[in-house]
Amino acid sequence: MRNTAKAATLESKFPLLTVEDGYILSKDADLSVAYRVELPELFTVTSAEYEAMHSAWLKAIKVLPNYSIVHRQDWFVEEKYKPELDKEDISFLSRSFERHFNERPYLNHTSYLFLTKTTKDRARQQSNFNALTRGFIIPKEMQDREAIQKFIEAVGQFERIINDSGFIRLTRITTDEIVGTALPGDTGAAGIVEKYFSLSQSDTTCLQDITLGAGEMKVGDNYLCLHTLSDTEDLPGKVNTDTRYERLSTDRSDCRLSFAAPVGVLLSCNHVVNQYIFIDDHTENLKRFEKQARNMHSLSRYSRSNQINKEWIEDYLNEAHSYGLTSVRCHVNVMAWSEDKEELGRVKNDVGSQLALMECKPRHNTVDTPTLFWAGIPGNAGDFPAEESFYTFIEQALCFFVAETNYRSSLSPFGIKMVDRLTGKPLHLDISDLPMKKGIITNRNKFVLGPSGSGKSFFMNHLVRQYYEQGAHVVLVDTGNSYQGLCELIHRKTKGEDGIYFTYTEENPISFNPFYTDDYLFDVEKQDSIKTLLLTLWKSEADVITKTESGEVGSAVSDYIRLIRGDRSVRPCFDTFYEFMRDVYRRELDSREIKVSREDFNIDNLLTTLRQYYRGGRFDFLLNSDKELDLLNKRFIVFEIDQIKDNRDLFPVVTIIIMEAFISKMRRLKGIRKQFICEEAWKALSSPNMASYLKYLYKTVRKFFGEAIVVTQEVDDIISSPLVKDAIINNSDCKILLDQRKYMNKFDAIQSMLGLTDKERAQILSINMSNNPNRKYKEVWIGLGGVQSAVYATEVSMCEYLTYTTEETEKLEVMRLAEKLDGDIEMAIKQLAESKQE
Incomplete structure (x- = not known):
């Protein structure tokens, strides 16, 4: 008879019992709360802000009761950019931008926090009593209701302290988000537990086989590699909240990143960073260390290593008593994966080198991968093997938190x-x-x-x-x-x-018509801007404009507007306004009962000065444009003034027209x-x-x-x-x-x-x-x-580059090709972009 190996089902080994009201209950009666963590963006945090975040975590953890576990789980999953091409009326340049980034890979960062209340016995549990090694799990009954109530209250305080810090945001994960909303045959949203077992953060509801072998673990087609920091010998001599990022720092500036950033956003492969802080009974821990120190002292004559261990333990105890530090256990692991075994070797080296940048000793763990993977299940931190943790203080343990995101x-x-x-x-x-x-x-x-x-x-x-x-x-x-x-x-x-592009050339000089509007509406500001324009043309900057002069020119503008509104055969432009001033307004001025002296308002001087802008004058092109353009409803207008910015006659006129055009838009x-x-x-x-x-x-x-x-x-x-x-x-x-x-x-x-x-x-x-x-x-x-x-x-895409470029040779190349294509500049840009990309 042929032997057949029978695979265990996930259901038989599954450590979680139920999820109710957002609380995860394991079969060993551990109670967990899950949060989504929002972190500050990369390269936007200063050293003082990193210290403030560290301080907030420290205050929050101190409110948790004994035998609680703080589990941070940061996912960095390779995804590809999906272009937004289904929008209505997407423009040619927007479409080319989206296509340029199509399928571009990037790391998507998702951060979770799990707070777990366990028991003293569970906290000491080792890997040989993990759920994976047992045939089946018997659910335990929750006995201490008072302890659970205290934990729930502490969790509320924890959340408030972190959210009040202003740098980090915790959002409680609901029951549906934990277990998912997908029914059999349905395509609903996946829960965080399903996402964990599929090594994904997308809405995948198809669980994959988990293969456990000698020195190898697979989830679906992905091979896992695991690096752990579980021994004080693997740790650097000193840890900090943040470090200087040399690649973006200068001798005059300082760019800061968190201490754990090398294994966070700077590690460019699929990976999960797990960190556990185990809050045991602090007093009991110190008693155990006191006993160990005495034993080492008595054995120190037989071995120098015993003497060194005794000094280390005493240093630890001195720190705890001198500064009131809380003794905790800690563990950090980086779990990376790849479908390709050869690629996995590169990933393994990348993780090791990034840990080395933190001055940690890279330890590739091939033995405990299944156990640590199992302990990483949301809400299952109580299954963590105690022998994989090391003793430290909360302050130092928090330095391994990833503190920034994309x-x-x-x-x-x-x-x-x-x-x-x-x-x-x-x-x-x-x-x-x-x-x-x-x-x-x-x-x-x-x-x-x-x-x-x-x-x-x-x-x-x-x-x-x-x-x-x-x-x-x-x-x-x-x-x-x-x-x-x-x-x-x-x-x-x-x-x-x-x-609309306004520019000045000898062949095609810049030209406007400030008197033209589509609807013959001239509000007060429009009339004032025309008056200001005329006064600017008349007077030099050194001349003083009197109230009488300003008032008479304003009256002339108002009378002219009434004329063109009543007689649509009169073409609105400077020429007809000049003729109105010369023939009509001057006569009306002479016929008034109250005379205006030539000293107060010299209309002949005004007409003489403005003569150069009238038909046949030196600048007759400037204010008599035959293009009936009302700039009010034109949405893209460019005034190119390079050729006239030093021209004392033209430039003041052009600037007033520019400002009038925008202020008219602003008001109307x-x-x-x-x-x-x-x-x-x-x-x-x-x-x-x-x-x-x-x-x-x-x-x-x-x-x-x-x-x-x-x-x-x-x-x-x-x-x-x-x-x-x-x-x-x-x-x-x-x-x-x-x-x-x-x-x-x-x-x-x-x-x-x-x-x-x-x-x-x-x-x-x-x-x-x-x-x-x-x-x-x-x-x-x-x-x-x-x-x-x-x-x-x-x-930007190549099409956008060719549109925006200020290089004259490239601009001429586009324009010449557009001329060959009957002025189709869009087609010219497309063809040129394709040829350059090839």
Whole structure:
């Protein structure tokens, strides 16, 4: 007769009895509570904040009764990015962005905390009495009801202490989340127990075979390897709450990570970090050590090792008594897995090297893998083998907690797509609305600083494109054709209805018509801006404008508006206004009963000065555009003023028209998001004539669902300009900085001017210091109100790159190909992107 090995069922060995009201009850009468842990994001925590988190854990653990177990379980599972291509009206560039990141692998971090109440006998249980070694388990009866009630009360205090810390958030896991909601044949949500047995954090409800062999363990097709820290000989001589991360630190800044980060977010393979803290009877532990110390002393004459052990035990006792430290047992293990045996060898080496970075001795445990895997089942920490733990104090044990997690996306429908600097996973980031709702910022204004070549215009193209696609009205003032590609794409896509690009060339000079509106509506501010424009054309900056002059020009504008409203045959433009002033208003002025003297208002001088803007004059093109454009309803407008920023005649007129266009949007477009972006042009706009406009805009725009953004690259401009300091920086709660290594020696002044903290300084100086060579991106720091800040990557698809690029050769390449394709710039970008990728 052939021998057949009979496999045991999971049901016969399963250690959990029931889950009720969110409490897990094991068959050995251990009671457990499960939490989901939310941790701060990577590279955003300072040394003092790590200390505060450590202190919160310490206070919380001290409220737990004796024979409690604190079990932290951190999952790091490789997942692949799934592009969001099913959205309605997804644009060509958004689609190319999502496709660029399709299937990109990243580590997803999920952290759990299990608090277990067990008994004195269970705490001493060793691996030879584990549930795996018993034929079947007889459920035990819970006897001490008072102890259970105290534990439940302590758990409530534990949760409150941690949540009040402000750095960590514990969320109680419900019964459905523990056991799952899937019925036979149903595709419901998997519980955390099912996820544990399938080595996954996705909704898998199909349990896999578990194979236990000599020196080998498999779960489904995955081979497990286990590294343990279960002996004091394997530990470093000293542990800390945090360590310096050299790759992102400089001699002027310090980037900090938790002590356990090397086996956490920095270990790039599928793995689970388990840490157990066993709270025994502290007094009884110390008595046992006192007895051991006496025994070692009596045996010290026979062996030097006994003498050393006696000194170590006495040092431990002295620490406990001197500083009032609580004696606990601790264990840490890193369980990693892979489907490929060859790959498993690399994973094993990676785990070992990361443990070595913590100055721990990597111990690859092949014997106790099944036992420790079994003890890691949610709520089964009572099955942990006592011989695998070592004695320490709570303070030192807590240093092995993983204290940070990956970057998280904003829980907001509005935002921009950025990229996690470590893993390269796309993130949804809201830097306008959600921070306003949370009270982190009080306005949406932004200040952007980055030297030439740092990717400043590239980032801004990426930002405004996404704002535009989400319904915002964008008005851009530029001095370098940085937005020409994006504007042209929008212009062609909307068949000329949007994407308006104003620039000056000899062949096609810049041209406006401030008197034209689609609906013939001229509110007070529109009339005032026309009046200001005319006064600017008439008077020089040194001249004083009297109330009479201002009033008469305003009256002339009002009378002209009444004329064009009543007689639609009169074409609204500067020419007809000039003719109205010359022929009608001057005659009306002469016929008044109360005469206006030439000293108070010299209309002939006004007409003579404005003659150069009238038909046949030197600048007759400027205010007589025949393109009937009402900028109020155009959602993407670019004013390229590089050619005219030094022209004393044209520039003041253009700047007033720019500001009038945006202020009109700000006032009249109710409930619609508006952006005013001023690139290096702000230096030209900061003339005395325009300073008041910028100050007004920065202080007022937040009340109209708008935001003003100034972009600059020169540090000296910031330091020397009172306008930037008083009006712009003080009213910009969102600050965006790019690579500042060129300004390393000047950064103290920048930090002082922008009011940056030392934490923010360290983040900024870490930009682009450790970029992944396999990815093409540049990093950017975004700070919100001095409360929330992080460094993100600006990584885009090839199609987006060709749209945003400021390299002239690449722009010309796109435009020439578009001409061959009958002006289809989108098709040109697609074809060029495909050829470059090949």
